[in-house]
Every structure is written in structure tokens, then in C-alpha cells.
Amino acid sequence: MSQAMEYRRHRHPGLVTFQWTVEDADGEPELIAVGDCPVCTCKMTRSFGPVQPLIAKGGFLGRRQGPGTEPWTTTCRCESYHQPRPAGAHGCGALLTIAPPPSGLTGEN
Numbered sequence: 001m002s003q004a005m006e007y008r009r010h011r012h013p014g015l016v017t018f019q020w021t022v023e024d025a026d027g028e029p030e031l032i033a034v035g036d037c038p039v040c041t042c043k044m045t046r047s048f049g050p051v052q053p054l055i056a057k058g059g060f061l062g063r064r065q066g067p068g069t070e071p072w073t074t075t076c077r078c079e080s081y082h083q084p085r086p087a088g089a090h091g092c093g094a095l096l097t098i099a100p101p102p103s104g105l106t107g108e109n
């Protein structure tokens with residue numbers, strides 16, 4: 001077993017490719033990105049509702065109506081115990097840019 005790395009808040013410079021799926025959330029498509037965080041190598045899952053939420057402490061990154069061609073940003077959401085971690089924070093502190101979902105993933109109505 002590898003020891004969990006320390007929590008450190010920073011932006012990962014690369015573009016990360018995750019696996020995208022769509023789930024139905026109260027009639028609205030919800031995009032789910034699943035993949036391995038490139039910083040801590042833990043598996044993580046991040047869901048994006050119809051509107052992209054604020055990124056905590058990362059600034060207001062804008063809301064969007066649907067998946068576009070812009071990169072998607074998330075903090076690491078793995079469930080490993082990275083310390084020292086502020087209350088309410090998730091993962092290892094990495095800020096990741098995820099390649100957008102493939103076109104057509106949410107196109108079916």
C-alpha cells in the first residue's frame with residue numbers, strides 16, 4: 001500500500017482525459033466524469049449537473065447551459081485521506097482540467 005500523499009492545492013498543468021457517462025437526475029442529464037487523478041493517482045468521480053457549479057476558492061469559472069467545447073475544471077474528488085486538508089475540501093487539492101465529453105453524449109432528448 002502506498003502512503004497517501006499530502007494535500008496540496010495547485011493546478012495540474014495538463015489536460016486530463018476521463019471517462020464520461022450521462023445519468024438522469026430529476027429529468028435533467030447529469031454528466032459524470034470518472035478517472036484517475038493524475039496527481040495522487042486515486043480514482044475519482046465528478047458529476048456535473050445541467051449547470052456547472054462554482055469552483056470552491058478557484059474563482060468563478062462561469063456557468064454554462066450545456067456541455068461545450070471548453071475544458072471542464074474540477075478539483076480532485078478522490079476519497080483518500082490526504083492531509084493536512086482543510087475542512088470541507090476534497091481529494092488531494094489538485095485542480096484538474098478535464099477534456100470535454102464527446103459530442104452527442106447529451107444530444108439525445
Ligand SMILES: [Zn+2]
Nearest residue numbers: 037040076092
Ligand atoms: Zn488527487
Ligand SMILES: [Zn+2]
Nearest residue numbers: 040042078080
Ligand atoms: Zn487521492
